[in-house]
Amino acid sequence: MQHFVDEKFKIDIFLDTNVLVDYVLGVNPSLTHSIEYLNNKRAVRLRSSHYVEFELTEVLKICFFGQIVFGHYPNKSEKAEIRTKDWNVNGINYSTEIENVSSRVNTTMSNLRATFNQLFDDHVLHEKLIKPTCDLFLQSNVSREDSLVAISSVFPEKENHLNFVALLSNDSQFCSAMSINRGVINSIMDSNGLKSPTI
Numbered sequence: 001m002q003h004f005v006d007e008k009f010k011i012d013i014f015l016d017t018n019v020l021v022d023y024v025l026g027v028n029p030s031l032t033h034s035i036e037y038l039n040n041k042r043a044v045r046l047r048s049s050h051y052v053e054f055e056l057t058e059v060l061k062i063c064f065f066g067q068i069v070f071g072h073y074p075n076k077s078e079k080a081e082i083r084t085k086d087w088n089v090n091g092i093n094y095s096t097e098i099e100n101v102s103s104r105v106n107t108t109m110s111n112l113r114a115t116f117n118q119l120f121d122d123h124v125l126h127e128k129l130i131k132p133t134c135d136l137f138l139q140s141n142v143s144r145e146d147s148l149v150a151i152s153s154v155f156p157e158k159e160n161h162l163n164f165v166a167l168l169s170n171d172s173q174f175c176s177a178m179s180i181n182r183g184v185i186n187s188i189m190d191s192n193g194l195k196s197p198t199i
Helices: 017-025 029-039 050-070 076-084 098-115 127-138 144-154 172-180 182-191
Strands: 011-015 044-047 165-168
Touching (some): 017 050, 017 098, 050 098, 127 144, 127 182, 144 165
């Protein structure tokens, strides 16, 4: 007999871009094991968003190109080097690697969608995200990207918000900014009828 868990008793865990990058690249075995464990629990619903999907595509493009030009996944300074050198590093131009990198990114994204049921499907980019995201960005030192991740984690559709979300991130800058600005975040969330995610 299969166990059924009512939707209202499921725990929503929102996966940030950097968590999905580490999962995809396999650089953190403990994280990989934890994500796979959670994915197999009926009482847990792993979520992410369209915006994270866009960010993840960009980061994977950099990582896979970096692996070609450096022989390993690039660190933070090497990622910056790729961008500042206009995608022309160590005599290799991105234009010559487009097909290879694009194919790897597309395959990786397809595998993620197949592994995690509806991971990116519920948290769409909708017009009601704009005001609270801009408010958070303007009234705090949380970046525009992180503001959108935070707001979209609890506001999946324009007529639907979640009462409890655990947002899983290993981005220390994001976690620090969210902690320092907790009062502002709570105020903005409250004024928009939203509940702050638990980081």
